[in-house]
Amino acid sequence: MNARPAPHAHPFFLDGGAAARFCLYHAPQGSCRGAFIYLHPFAEEMNKARRMAALQARTLAAQGFAILQIDLHGCGDSAGDFADARWETWLADVARAERWLEQKLGDALLAPVGLWGLRLGALLALDYARQSPHMPSAMLLWQPVSSGSAFLTQFLRLKVAAQMLEDGQQNGGTAALRAALEQGEALEIAGYTLAPELARAIDGQDATRIMPPLCPVHWFEMVAEASRPLPPAAARVLQTWQVNGADATGHAVPGPAFWASQEIAEAPFLLRATCAALQEAAYAA
Template sequence: MSATFEPRFLRVEAGPLGRRFALHHRPAGPVRGLVVHVHAFAEEMNKSRRMVAMQARALASAGCAVLQLDLLGCGDSDGDFGDAAWARWVEDVQAAARWLQDQHPTSGALPLWLWGMRAGSLLAAEAAAALAAAGQPCHLLLWQPTPQGRLLLQQFLRLKAASELLAGQARAAMEQLRTELAAGQRIEIAGYELSPELCAGMERATLPPPPGPAGRLVWLETSPVETPTLAPAGAATMASWRQAGWTVDAAAVRGPAFWQTTEIEDAPALIEATLAALAAPQPTGTAQAEPAAA
């Protein structure tokens, strides 16, 4: 028997915006770990769908129960993108982790991983801190993480200003967008409506290590060059996690920037690196005593 998956809606809160769509991947045999995927932001989420699905199936075949969640206002979940707020997205991730643990009640001693993609890495880190405060420490698997949310937000805002570039009005357009957000107005960029709450949370988001028991941080990047190397931007962040006692496994593998390429592309080396990293023995004295999921 092979691993299976089932689509479903999770009720995370009361009211008309309370349902989140999810895909629950079940291993064919014993569950060796739990993984909650936290998707990328806006169009990067759509570009990443294929790679995420391939990785989720590979993890399930290796014994992990995986939950792919559409956050509030994204994909097939309730609400529109304009309804989203950063804090509510963090709550969605926590609710997904609790739901997955409830579905596999014998897995209390097994590792829980939050798997973030790009901006989803920032959400995963905040959710991990909240879970740790509630006595549920977890590990983090981050794909192409951005240490500062304000950089991602700034890049997204520039899409709106791009049309003004030739006219020399790009700076004015950026200032206008920020003025509208400060006044509590929603803004529309590339077909996505952004709320002030979402932008403010993203602007503040960073990647500090969560308080409480230290666990494992797996940090993976892709690069199209023959000999991939990690981007320098993440060095200081990873150093802070190591200083906090976390075991940090970081690597760059050859592959395209599939979250932003014009055509949908695959990065098979990233899938293999992820499986290998989660199969590595769990160091003693960290957030989970059992071996990490394979």
Template structure:
């Protein structure tokens, strides 16, 4: 089944424009359903471009439209990374959804990787216009924003220790204090603003309860036989108590968003398509 070429364009938004890549459904499998892909944070976005492209093409071949959007300050979109805010990024999802609806798609699903998974859920929690069940594909979702931010800040600590900077008396807490004081931090080539840091710090996956939803959680593990880590299991339990029952799939493979070289996880692509075959009218 031959895919139609992906269509790059700039989407009108505010502030500025967003670079997007639209994957139309395959000609003989036209669908009224589409996915919005929400990329991960900072350099993880670049490391996972190939996997995102492969999955987008696979969804399109199955009959879904896919819109990949570079969020404000990211990739080829307008703005600087340090100017981005969590609120602007959530507005970007709204712009993307409106564009897809104008293209004739009746049902919009969300597919997010790492912090992008949290962004999708946080947006949908307050989406009052939704009537049909929201469907989410969560690739390795960040479980706790504060822990994630701590890991990101440690990149600066490593760079500082490896430099010739005589001021070696720094730690993550010092960086957090600088952010609270309103200081911008340069980390691994990205400018982190106090506002973005504060927003990420508050995020907890278990608290993002999207009722009337179908959640497909895909977790990469280093080897077969592993279970969902305790923090992830606690999220599932919290969601279950709110009548949200995610379908969790564990897949052995490489953490492609963090590997030194660009890498792939073919098993993840296969597993991600499986729950949507019936939706696309494909017999298993």
């Protein structure tokens, strides 16, 4: 990580009106070694992770990688409210970002665009990769959500907790909230309006049932200490992929859960581990 500092990112809107998606483009320094699209996490996790995403994007750009950060439909500074967000439009946003990068870099791009996702963004990257006709050069998966169903339940618990604080009752817990979603009711949770269509799509995502493409896949998991192994859930998914022929590598990295911390946190070892994974890969040569 001794490359010279990258210049500030270039902010712009991809298209306009209802199709406007806010983006940050980090141009590669020197010869272009590759390109990645960053897919952010869900709801408030996106805001907590902005600093880490910016630090990694600038570091990779300084090492010759073009990075495009995109705020998905209904998220961040992009068009639409969170209530309008749908999994299908998010997949379409990834395709639009990929086309933009390919057109921007032209002949300088010597390898397909890679995917870099955090938390639910990593699960979105996996779902996109299995449907896309273009295999990415590589996938960088930061703390991936492996089970959309478990993730949705965890998010619904925020509303259960709020109900407990408000009236001292659970009002049916997550089961009641799931029933409301199934009946077509949108739910306001921690300041975000969750549409039943998006909830249904998240609920059906499962990394163990998604075979990643035949490219290098790096799974990074934050652990409390350097000596800790990958958590069992992550290890099981990786083993399933590896048995089925995937070029998947797990990385246990010491550091904080920066996407969920009370204060904005940094994980320098994750930055170094991500850069090291690219340095060692053939596509980064």
